[in-house]
Amino acid sequence: QQQVKQSPQSLIVQKGGISIINCAYENTAFDYFPWYQQFPGKGPALLIAIRPDVSEKKEGRFTISFNKSAKQFSLHIMDSQPGDSATYFCAATSNFNKFYFGSGTKLNVKP
Amino acid sequence: NAGVTQTPKFQVLKTGQSMTLQCAQDMNHNSMYWYRQDPGMGLRLIYYSASEGTTDKGEVPNGYNVSRLNKREFSLRLESAAPSQTSVYFCASRAVNTEAFFGQGTRLTVV
Numbered sequence: 001q002q003q004v005k006q007s008p009q010s011l012i013v014q015k016g017g018i019s020i021i022n023c024a025y026e027n028t029a030f031d032y033f034p035w036y037q038q039f040p041g042k043g044p045a046l047l048i049a050i051r052p053d054v055s056e057k058k059e060g061r062f063t064i065s066f067n068k069s070a071k072q073f074s075l076h077i078m079d080s081q082p083g084d085s086a087t088y089f090c091a092a093t094s095n096f097n098k099f100y101f102g103s104g105t106k107l108n109v110k111p
Numbered sequence: 112n113a114g115v116t117q118t119p120k121f122q123v124l125k126t127g128q129s130m131t132l133q134c135a136q137d138m139n140h141n142s143m144y145w146y147r148q149d150p151g152m153g154l155r156l157i158y159y160s161a162s163e164g165t166t167d168k169g170e171v172p173n174g175y176n177v178s179r180l181n182k183r184e185f186s187l188r189l190e191s192a193a194p195s196q197t198s199v200y201f202c203a204s205r206a207v208n209t210e211a212f213f214g215q216g217t218r219l220t221v222v
Contacts, residue, residue: 002153004153006153009151034210036213041215041216042215042216043115043201043203043213043214043215043216044154044201044213045213046210046211046212049210089153089154097161098156098159098169099144099156099211100156101146101153101154101155102153103151103152103153104151104153
C-alpha cells in the first residue's frame with residue numbers, strides 16, 4: 001500500500017506556464033512534506049518542503065500548497081522553464097524517521 | 112565536499128551472483144538509507160540505519176542485507192541476485208531533523 005499517492009505520472013507544459021503536481025496521504029502522523037527534484041542520471045535533491053502548520057510555502061517560482069483537512073499537498077511551478085524539466089517526487093515523513101515517496105511526475109517544459 | 116558517494120555506478124550481474132553496493136557519507140550524518148527506484152514506483156525504502164550499530168527493514172527488504180560498518184558507511188548486499196532486483200539503487204543520509212541527501216545512484220541489471 002503506497003503511503004503517498006502522486007499525480008499525474010507525466011506532465012507537458014509550455015514555457016512560461018504553470019506546472020501543478022498533486023499528492024495525497026492517509027497517515028495523519030506525517031509532519032514534514034518535502035518535494036524532491038531529480039535530473040536524469042542524478043540522485044533526487046530537495047527542492048522545497050513544508051510542515052502541516054502552514055497552508056502555503058513559496059520559494060522563488062516554487063510554491064507548496066497544503067490542505068491538512070483533505071490530506072493533500074501540491075507543488076506549483078510558476079513561469080515554468082525548460083530547465084525545470086525533471087522528475088519530481090513528493091514525500092512525507094513522521095519525526096524525520098522513514099521518508100515515504102510518491103511515484104514521481106516526469107515534467108517536460110517545451111520551449 | 113563529496114556528500115554521499117556510491118560505488119559502483121553501474122553493474123551487470125548474472126542471476127544467482129552476489130554483490131555489495133557501497134555507500135559512504137562525509138557529512139557526519141547519523142541516519143542512512145537504501146532505496147530502490149523503479150519506473151512508476153517512485154523510491155521504495157529497502158533498509159535504513161537510524162544510527163551507527165542499528166539497522167531496520169523498510170518497505171521492500173526481501174533479498175537484501177545491510178551493514179552499517181561505521182558512522183560513514185552503509186552497505187547493501189544482494190546474496191543471490193534475481194532479475195526482479197534490476198533497478199537503480201540510491202543511498203541517502205541525513206542529520207537529525209533535516210532532509211535526506213542522496214547519492215548519484217547505482218544502476219544494477221540482473222540478467
